[in-house]
Amino acid sequence: MITFDDVSVRFGTFEALPSFSLHIAEGEFFTLLGPSGCGKSTALRAVAGFVDLSAGDVRVGGKKVTHLPSGKREVGMVFQNYALFPGMNVRENIAFGLRAQKRPGSEIDRRVNEIADQVDLSQEQLVKGVAELSGGQQQRVAIARALVMRPKVLLLDEPLSNLDAKLRRQLRSQLKDLQGQFGITTVYVTHDQDEALSMSDRIAVLDRGRIEQVGTPEEVYERSASEFVCTFIGEVNRLSPRLVGALAARGAPELDPAESTYVRIEKVGLVREGRPHRGPSVRGTVMSRTYHGTHSVYRLRTEHDELRAVLGDGDGPHLAAGQEVDLVFDPASLMRYRGASAAGGRG
Template sequence: MIRFDDVEVRYGDTVAIPRLDLEVREGEFFTLLGPSGCGKTTALRTLAGFVHPSAGRVFVDGRDVTRLPSDKREVGMVFQNYALFPSMSVRENIAFGLKVRRESRAERERLVADIARRVDLAEAHLDRNVAELSGGQQQRVAIARALVLQPKILLLDEPLSNLDAKLRQQLRHQLKELQAEVGITTVYVTHDQDEALTMSDRIAVFNAGRVEQVGTPQEVYDRSATEFVCTFLGDASRLTPALLTALDARHPGLDPRRTAYARLEKVALVAPGSSAPAGTCTVEGVVSSASYHGLHTTYAVESHGALVRVLFREDGRPRPAVGERVTLAVDPSHVLQYGDDDSASDAVPDPATVAAPAVGA
């Protein structure tokens, strides 16, 4: 559906994207994820036609659109600040592109009413000024304005970042449901790992203009291809060589010479008098701190020179106290290790889901 073929983007002497080879399948919700300044928005704007690559080509449905004007690419764009017209009503904002396209009044009214219903905007909202709407309603207006033109592709540049945490969580589900209902190919830009993991069919993780891994949310989280992906996504504790040696004594195969991480939910606290889960290795440690989150508590446990974070679910079990000696259980298959080749050893990713070393951006 969408293909970046050896795309390079320069701003003067600065290379924002050195080389990008990436494919997005038809109908999928595809997320470009990474920290600020990593090139993800530049890639999105290149697809939209707002940025012209200095090299390479962009294809949509097999057609080369690299030099095609943005209004000829059949893409709808939702910006971070929504870019709504403050002097217009909701109805006028949604119908703006249709008016530019010279659709008849009757057709404009039909299309606006249909898309408003799909994005859950009531009839009463349509004649209000956009300044009278909440942030969530303004976001729906921006999405409706993009979708009413019936584009092949919907592009969203951090559309939830200006909303409060509770509303963001609510709109994630609504946005994903809307995308599935409409069936439109969607490319979504965010720096929020939780958004990417909960909403995406696949994710491309960007770092310094390059794609470090492409895969499903589970693949990039559980089988992180590089150390950057591992540390950027979720919460992982770095394990010391001494701790790896202690674990390796019980499960040969872990390499203390390589950098290693364990995600906090992959490490368990073994209750006194209980057996460790099958397939795990155990080490002793001391609780150094605890952080209560309601449904769970996050513990930091010192063990063999490492500070290992552990997610403890609040299910009625006795809670260890700070300073208490505890037993940690680690499944060696969940330990992610990286070396000079920057590839995970115990969770080797499928080569089809990982950007080749020679492929940047």
């Protein structure tokens, strides 16, 4: 549905996207994920026609749109601040694009009413000013204004970032449900890993304008293709060469202390003293515990490293500071990389 074919975007001497190639399938909820300044919003705006390409082409539905004005690309865009018109009520905001196309009044009314019902905006809300609505309702107005134009593609540029944490979690599932209801190809830009993992069919992780990995949420989390992806997504422990060597000597000979080796904190097994376990392990001492409701995160000291590990709320009594435990590792869950250390994204 959307193809970036060797796209380059420059702003003066700065190359925001160097040789960017990517294909997004029809009907996908696809997320561009990365730190601030990594090029994800630039890629989205290249599809929308809001930035000029220095090289390459963008195609939507097989049609080259590189030089088409944004209004003729059949894409709808929802901005971070929603970009609603404060002097218009909700109905007028949703109808704006249709009026610009000089559609008949009866068609405008019908399509606005249909889309309002589909995004759960009531007739009472349609006559309100946008300032009278909550952040979540304003987001639905912005989505309705985009979808009423019946675009082939919906582009979402960090639409949840201005909302509080509880509302963000609530609206994630609503956004995903809406996308499934309409079946529209959706490209979502965020720096929030939880949003990307919970909402996406596939994710492209970007760093400094380059794609580090494209895959399902499970693939980028469980089998991170690069050290950058591994350290950017989720919480990880980096194992020291001494610890890697100890594990290699205790039943994991495939491990190499010369490699950069990581394990996600929930993949570290914690076994109370005296209990049997399988797999290479080291002895550790509990230093502290942080309670998170459904689980606790423990900080532990071994003779080689300080590490973090997770226990679920139903996994037995809490561990006390000073208590000794065995830290058990499954070699298959360790992520290993050769070469330079991970580089951070641009700020």
